[in-house]
Amino acid sequence: MQVTILGTGAFGLALGNLLHEKSKANIIFWTAFEEEYLEITNNNSYDRVLTGIELASDLDVTMDLGTALNNSDLIIVAVPCNHVREVLMRIEEYLTDESRVVLVSKGLEKDTDSLMTEIYEELNLKGQVSYLAGPTFAKELIVNSKAGLTLGTKDAKTKEIILSLFKDTNVEIEVIDDYIGLELYGVIKNVLAILMGSINSKYQGDSTNAYYLTKVYNYAKDLVTKLGGKETTSTCYGALGDILLTCNSKTSRNYSYGVLLYNNKSDAEIYKKHYTVEGSIAINSLTKLLERKNEQSLFLEKLSAYFNGKISLDEVLELF
Numbered sequence: 438m439q440v441t442i443l444g445t446g447a448f449g450l451a452l453g454n455l456l457h458e459k460s461k462a463n464i465i466f467w468t469a470f471e472e473e474y475l476e477i478t479n480n481n482s483y484d485r486v487l488t489g490i491e492l493a494s495d496l497d498v499t500m501d502l503g504t505a506l507n508n509s510d511l512i513i514v515a516v517p518c519n520h521v522r523e524v525l526m527r528i529e530e531y532l533t534d535e536s537r538v539v540l541v542s543k544g545l546e547k548d549t550d551s552l553m554t555e556i557y558e559e560l561n562l563k564g565q566v567s568y569l570a571g572p573t574f575a576k577e578l579i580v581n582s583k584a585g586l587t588l589g590t591k592d593a594k595t596k597e598i599i600l601s602l603f604k605d606t607n608v609e610i611e612v613i614d615d616y617i618g619l620e621l622y623g624v625i626k627n628v629l630a631i632l633m634g635s636i637n638s639k640y641q642g643d644s645t646n647a648y649y650l651t652k653v654y655n656y657a658k659d660l661v662t663k664l665g666g667k668e669t670t671s672t673c674y675g676a677l678g679d680i681l682l683t684c685n686s687k688t689s690r691n692y693s694y695g696v697l698l699y700n701n702k703s704d705a706e707i708y709k710k711h712y713t714v715e716g717s718i719a720i721n722s723l724t725k726l727l728e729r730k731n732e733q734s735l736f737l738e739k740l741s742a743y744f745n746g747k748i749s750l751d752e753v754l755e756l757f
Protein backbone atom coordinates (compact mmCIF):
# COMPACT_ATOMS: atom_id res chain seq x y z
CA MET A 438 0.00 0.00 0.00
CA GLN A 439 1.24 3.49 -0.79
CA VAL A 440 0.19 6.51 1.29
CA THR A 441 0.99 10.03 0.15
CA ILE A 442 1.15 12.86 2.67
CA LEU A 443 0.93 16.32 1.15
CA GLY A 444 2.57 18.80 3.50
CA THR A 445 5.40 18.52 5.99
CA GLY A 446 4.03 20.56 8.86
CA ALA A 447 4.00 19.23 12.42
CA PHE A 448 0.93 17.01 12.15
CA GLY A 449 1.69 15.67 8.67
CA LEU A 450 5.26 14.80 9.61
CA ALA A 451 4.27 13.21 12.91
CA LEU A 452 1.49 11.19 11.33
CA GLY A 453 3.66 10.03 8.43
CA ASN A 454 6.66 9.21 10.60
CA LEU A 455 4.46 7.11 12.89
CA LEU A 456 2.93 5.20 9.99
CA HIS A 457 6.35 4.78 8.38
CA GLU A 458 7.62 3.05 11.52
CA LYS A 459 4.51 1.15 12.61
CA SER A 460 2.63 0.17 9.43
CA LYS A 461 3.60 -1.90 6.42
CA ALA A 462 2.67 0.89 4.00
CA ASN A 463 5.07 2.85 1.84
CA ILE A 464 4.80 6.45 3.08
CA ILE A 465 5.87 9.25 0.75
CA PHE A 466 5.86 12.94 1.70
CA TRP A 467 5.50 15.89 -0.64
CA THR A 468 6.52 19.46 0.09
CA ALA A 469 6.53 22.51 -2.13
CA PHE A 470 9.37 24.13 -0.17
CA GLU A 471 13.02 23.36 -0.81
CA GLU A 472 14.05 24.48 2.69
CA GLU A 473 11.76 21.87 4.25
CA TYR A 474 12.86 19.20 1.80
CA LEU A 475 16.57 19.78 2.48
CA GLU A 476 16.27 19.88 6.26
CA ILE A 477 14.20 16.70 6.43
CA THR A 478 16.33 14.75 3.96
CA ASN A 479 19.73 16.00 5.17
CA ASN A 480 19.15 16.28 8.93
CA ASN A 481 16.28 13.85 9.65
CA SER A 482 14.54 16.70 11.44
CA TYR A 483 12.44 19.79 10.95
CA ASP A 484 13.06 21.89 14.04
CA ARG A 485 10.75 24.72 13.07
CA VAL A 486 7.69 22.55 13.70
CA LEU A 487 9.04 19.59 15.69
CA THR A 488 11.81 21.04 17.84
CA GLY A 489 14.19 18.43 19.21
CA ILE A 490 12.46 15.52 17.46
CA GLU A 491 14.51 13.14 15.34
CA LEU A 492 12.70 11.75 12.32
CA ALA A 493 13.26 8.33 10.78
CA SER A 494 16.45 8.35 8.71
CA ASP A 495 14.85 6.77 5.65
CA LEU A 496 11.76 8.93 5.08
CA ASP A 497 10.77 9.22 1.43
CA VAL A 498 10.35 12.92 0.62
CA THR A 499 9.87 14.55 -2.78
CA MET A 500 9.08 17.94 -4.28
CA ASP A 501 7.55 16.36 -7.37
CA LEU A 502 3.78 15.87 -7.20
CA GLY A 503 3.74 13.23 -9.90
CA THR A 504 6.25 11.12 -8.00
CA ALA A 505 4.30 11.56 -4.77
CA LEU A 506 0.92 10.63 -6.24
CA ASN A 507 1.87 7.86 -8.64
CA ASN A 508 0.02 4.66 -7.62
CA SER A 509 -1.11 6.20 -4.32
CA ASP A 510 -3.80 4.24 -2.46
CA LEU A 511 -4.47 7.05 0.02
CA ILE A 512 -3.75 10.77 -0.15
CA ILE A 513 -3.58 12.70 3.13
CA VAL A 514 -3.76 16.48 2.73
CA ALA A 515 -1.94 18.09 5.67
CA VAL A 516 -1.30 21.67 4.53
CA PRO A 517 -2.59 24.82 6.30
CA CYS A 518 -6.30 25.39 5.70
CA ASN A 519 -5.81 28.45 3.50
CA HIS A 520 -3.63 26.43 1.11
CA VAL A 521 -5.95 23.43 0.81
CA ARG A 522 -7.80 24.76 -2.24
CA GLU A 523 -4.55 25.47 -4.09
CA VAL A 524 -3.18 21.99 -3.35
CA LEU A 525 -6.43 20.26 -4.30
CA MET A 526 -6.44 22.11 -7.62
CA ARG A 527 -2.84 21.04 -8.24
CA ILE A 528 -3.60 17.36 -7.65
CA GLU A 529 -6.86 17.32 -9.63
CA GLU A 530 -5.20 15.85 -12.72
CA TYR A 531 -3.93 12.89 -10.69
CA LEU A 532 -7.30 11.99 -9.14
CA THR A 533 -9.50 9.18 -10.41
CA ASP A 534 -12.83 7.75 -9.33
CA GLU A 535 -10.84 5.30 -7.18
CA SER A 536 -8.86 7.98 -5.33
CA ARG A 537 -9.21 8.22 -1.57
CA VAL A 538 -8.40 11.63 -0.07
CA VAL A 539 -8.29 12.31 3.67
CA LEU A 540 -8.14 15.93 4.85
CA VAL A 541 -6.62 16.76 8.24
CA SER A 542 -6.35 20.56 7.96
CA LYS A 543 -8.37 22.41 10.61
CA GLY A 544 -10.10 25.72 10.07
CA LEU A 545 -12.29 27.64 7.67
CA GLU A 546 -10.93 29.02 4.44
CA LYS A 547 -10.26 32.74 4.46
CA ASP A 548 -12.68 34.81 2.37
CA THR A 549 -15.06 31.89 1.60
CA ASP A 550 -15.50 30.56 5.17
CA SER A 551 -15.64 27.07 3.66
CA LEU A 552 -14.86 23.84 5.47
CA MET A 553 -12.11 21.73 3.92
CA THR A 554 -14.48 19.00 2.70
CA GLU A 555 -16.74 21.69 1.24
CA ILE A 556 -13.81 22.96 -0.85
CA TYR A 557 -13.25 19.43 -2.18
CA GLU A 558 -16.90 19.04 -3.11
CA GLU A 559 -17.12 22.55 -4.56
CA LEU A 560 -14.20 21.74 -6.89
CA ASN A 561 -16.13 18.65 -8.00
CA LEU A 562 -13.04 16.48 -7.69
CA LYS A 563 -12.99 12.78 -8.46
CA GLY A 564 -12.61 10.22 -5.72
CA GLN A 565 -13.85 9.96 -2.14
CA VAL A 566 -13.16 12.62 0.48
CA SER A 567 -12.94 11.98 4.23
CA TYR A 568 -11.77 13.87 7.30
CA LEU A 569 -9.48 12.81 10.18
CA ALA A 570 -9.19 14.66 13.51
CA GLY A 571 -8.68 14.11 17.19
CA PRO A 572 -7.07 15.26 20.44
CA THR A 573 -3.37 14.71 19.94
CA PHE A 574 -0.28 16.89 19.85
CA ALA A 575 2.21 16.18 17.06
CA LYS A 576 5.10 15.65 19.52
CA GLU A 577 3.10 12.94 21.29
CA LEU A 578 1.72 11.36 18.14
CA ILE A 579 5.18 10.91 16.65
CA VAL A 580 6.37 8.82 19.62
CA ASN A 581 3.28 6.59 19.42
CA SER A 582 1.60 7.82 22.61
CA LYS A 583 -1.82 6.41 23.41
CA ALA A 584 -4.37 8.57 21.58
CA GLY A 585 -7.66 8.52 19.73
CA LEU A 586 -8.54 9.89 16.29
CA THR A 587 -11.92 10.14 14.59
CA LEU A 588 -12.35 9.37 10.91
CA GLY A 589 -15.34 11.04 9.31
CA THR A 590 -16.13 9.12 6.13
CA LYS A 591 -18.91 7.66 4.04
CA ASP A 592 -16.53 5.42 2.11
CA ALA A 593 -16.00 1.80 3.20
CA LYS A 594 -12.64 1.49 1.44
CA THR A 595 -11.19 4.57 3.20
CA LYS A 596 -12.33 3.12 6.52
CA GLU A 597 -10.64 -0.18 5.69
CA ILE A 598 -7.36 1.51 4.72
CA ILE A 599 -7.20 3.77 7.78
CA LEU A 600 -7.99 0.96 10.23
CA SER A 601 -5.31 -1.16 8.61
CA LEU A 602 -2.70 1.62 8.75
CA PHE A 603 -3.16 2.26 12.47
CA LYS A 604 -3.63 -1.37 13.51
CA ASP A 605 -0.19 -1.71 15.09
CA THR A 606 0.01 1.76 16.63
CA ASN A 607 -1.23 3.07 19.98
CA VAL A 608 -3.73 5.28 18.16
CA GLU A 609 -7.31 4.08 18.33
CA ILE A 610 -9.47 4.97 15.32
CA GLU A 611 -13.21 5.47 15.62
CA VAL A 612 -15.31 5.94 12.49
CA ILE A 613 -18.36 8.14 11.99
CA ASP A 614 -20.11 9.36 8.83
CA ASP A 615 -20.48 13.02 9.87
CA TYR A 616 -17.34 14.68 8.54
CA ILE A 617 -19.11 18.08 8.50
CA GLY A 618 -19.76 17.99 12.24
CA LEU A 619 -16.27 16.67 12.88
CA GLU A 620 -14.75 19.60 10.99
CA LEU A 621 -16.93 22.11 12.79
CA TYR A 622 -15.74 20.91 16.19
CA GLY A 623 -12.16 21.36 15.00
CA VAL A 624 -12.96 25.00 14.30
CA ILE A 625 -15.08 25.75 17.36
CA LYS A 626 -12.66 24.22 19.88
CA ASN A 627 -10.18 27.06 19.24
CA VAL A 628 -12.87 29.65 19.97
CA LEU A 629 -13.78 27.85 23.18
CA ALA A 630 -10.11 27.63 24.22
CA ILE A 631 -9.87 31.43 24.22
CA LEU A 632 -12.90 31.66 26.48
CA MET A 633 -11.62 28.95 28.83
CA GLY A 634 -8.24 30.68 29.05
CA SER A 635 -10.02 33.79 30.30
CA ILE A 636 -12.29 31.86 32.67
CA ASN A 637 -9.42 29.92 34.23
CA SER A 638 -7.42 33.12 34.58
CA LYS A 639 -10.32 34.68 36.48
CA TYR A 640 -11.22 31.77 38.79
CA GLN A 641 -8.15 29.48 38.89
CA GLY A 642 -10.05 26.53 40.31
CA ASP A 643 -10.47 23.02 38.91
CA SER A 644 -14.08 22.69 40.06
CA THR A 645 -15.03 26.00 38.49
CA ASN A 646 -13.17 25.04 35.32
CA ALA A 647 -15.16 21.81 35.07
CA TYR A 648 -18.42 23.67 35.63
CA TYR A 649 -17.85 26.21 32.89
CA LEU A 650 -16.26 23.74 30.48
CA THR A 651 -19.38 21.57 30.70
CA LYS A 652 -21.57 24.59 29.98
CA VAL A 653 -19.35 25.69 27.09
CA TYR A 654 -19.37 22.19 25.61
CA ASN A 655 -23.15 22.14 25.57
CA TYR A 656 -23.27 25.48 23.75
CA ALA A 657 -20.79 24.05 21.23
CA LYS A 658 -23.07 21.07 20.60
CA ASP A 659 -25.98 23.40 19.91
CA LEU A 660 -23.86 25.51 17.56
CA VAL A 661 -22.60 22.51 15.55
CA THR A 662 -26.14 21.19 15.17
CA LYS A 663 -27.34 24.55 13.86
CA LEU A 664 -24.50 24.53 11.32
CA GLY A 665 -25.36 21.10 9.94
CA GLY A 666 -23.50 18.62 12.13
CA LYS A 667 -25.08 15.64 13.84
CA GLU A 668 -25.77 15.75 17.57
CA THR A 669 -24.24 12.26 17.99
CA THR A 670 -20.86 13.55 16.79
CA SER A 671 -20.46 15.49 20.03
CA THR A 672 -19.03 12.57 22.02
CA CYS A 673 -16.28 11.45 19.62
CA TYR A 674 -12.53 11.98 19.99
CA GLY A 675 -12.51 14.77 17.41
CA ALA A 676 -15.24 16.65 19.28
CA LEU A 677 -15.35 16.12 23.05
CA GLY A 678 -11.75 14.91 23.21
CA ASP A 679 -10.38 17.80 21.17
CA ILE A 680 -12.32 20.34 23.23
CA LEU A 681 -11.00 18.86 26.49
CA LEU A 682 -7.41 18.92 25.21
CA THR A 683 -7.41 22.39 23.69
CA CYS A 684 -9.43 24.09 26.43
CA ASN A 685 -7.15 22.79 29.19
CA SER A 686 -3.78 23.14 27.51
CA LYS A 687 -1.56 26.01 28.56
CA THR A 688 0.56 25.31 25.47
CA SER A 689 -2.40 26.18 23.22
CA ARG A 690 -2.02 29.57 21.51
CA ASN A 691 -5.75 30.13 21.80
CA TYR A 692 -5.82 29.33 25.51
CA SER A 693 -2.79 31.57 26.11
CA TYR A 694 -4.44 34.39 24.21
CA GLY A 695 -7.55 34.00 26.36
CA VAL A 696 -5.47 34.40 29.51
CA LEU A 697 -3.97 37.63 28.16
CA LEU A 698 -7.34 38.88 26.95
CA TYR A 699 -8.66 38.75 30.50
CA ASN A 700 -5.58 40.15 32.23
CA ASN A 701 -4.17 42.71 29.81
CA LYS A 702 -5.80 43.50 26.47
CA SER A 703 -2.71 45.37 25.25
CA ASP A 704 -0.55 42.29 25.78
CA ALA A 705 -3.24 40.22 24.04
CA GLU A 706 -3.03 42.43 20.95
CA ILE A 707 0.75 42.16 20.87
CA TYR A 708 0.49 38.37 21.20
CA LYS A 709 -1.96 38.18 18.29
CA LYS A 710 0.47 40.10 16.08
CA HIS A 711 3.20 37.55 16.71
CA TYR A 712 1.18 34.32 16.75
CA THR A 713 -1.75 32.93 14.79
CA VAL A 714 -4.75 32.79 17.12
CA GLU A 715 -7.12 30.61 15.13
CA GLY A 716 -10.10 31.13 17.41
CA SER A 717 -10.13 34.90 16.99
CA ILE A 718 -10.35 34.40 13.21
CA ALA A 719 -12.77 31.49 13.30
CA ILE A 720 -15.40 33.30 15.36
CA ASN A 721 -16.06 35.75 12.53
CA SER A 722 -16.37 32.92 10.02
CA LEU A 723 -18.75 30.99 12.28
CA THR A 724 -20.92 34.09 12.60
CA LYS A 725 -21.14 34.33 8.81
CA LEU A 726 -22.02 30.64 8.52
CA LEU A 727 -24.88 31.11 10.99
CA GLU A 728 -26.17 34.09 9.03
CA ARG A 729 -26.17 32.04 5.81
CA LYS A 730 -28.33 29.42 7.48
CA ASN A 731 -30.62 32.06 9.02
CA GLU A 732 -29.62 30.81 12.47
CA GLN A 733 -28.62 32.69 15.60
CA SER A 734 -26.45 31.94 18.62
CA LEU A 735 -26.52 34.31 21.59
CA PHE A 736 -23.46 32.45 22.92
CA LEU A 737 -21.46 33.26 19.78
CA GLU A 738 -22.69 36.87 19.78
CA LYS A 739 -21.54 37.34 23.38
CA LEU A 740 -18.17 35.73 22.68
CA SER A 741 -17.60 37.92 19.64
CA ALA A 742 -18.41 41.03 21.65
CA TYR A 743 -15.98 39.94 24.39
CA PHE A 744 -13.19 39.16 21.93
CA ASN A 745 -13.66 42.60 20.38
CA GLY A 746 -13.54 44.39 23.75
CA LYS A 747 -17.18 45.49 23.70
CA ILE A 748 -18.28 43.60 26.81
CA SER A 749 -16.59 42.08 29.87
CA LEU A 750 -16.05 38.42 30.63
CA ASP A 751 -18.68 38.65 33.36
CA GLU A 752 -21.26 39.67 30.79
CA VAL A 753 -20.48 36.53 28.80
CA LEU A 754 -20.76 34.36 31.91
CA GLU A 755 -24.24 35.73 32.60
CA LEU A 756 -25.38 33.24 29.95
CA PHE A 757 -24.55 30.41 32.35
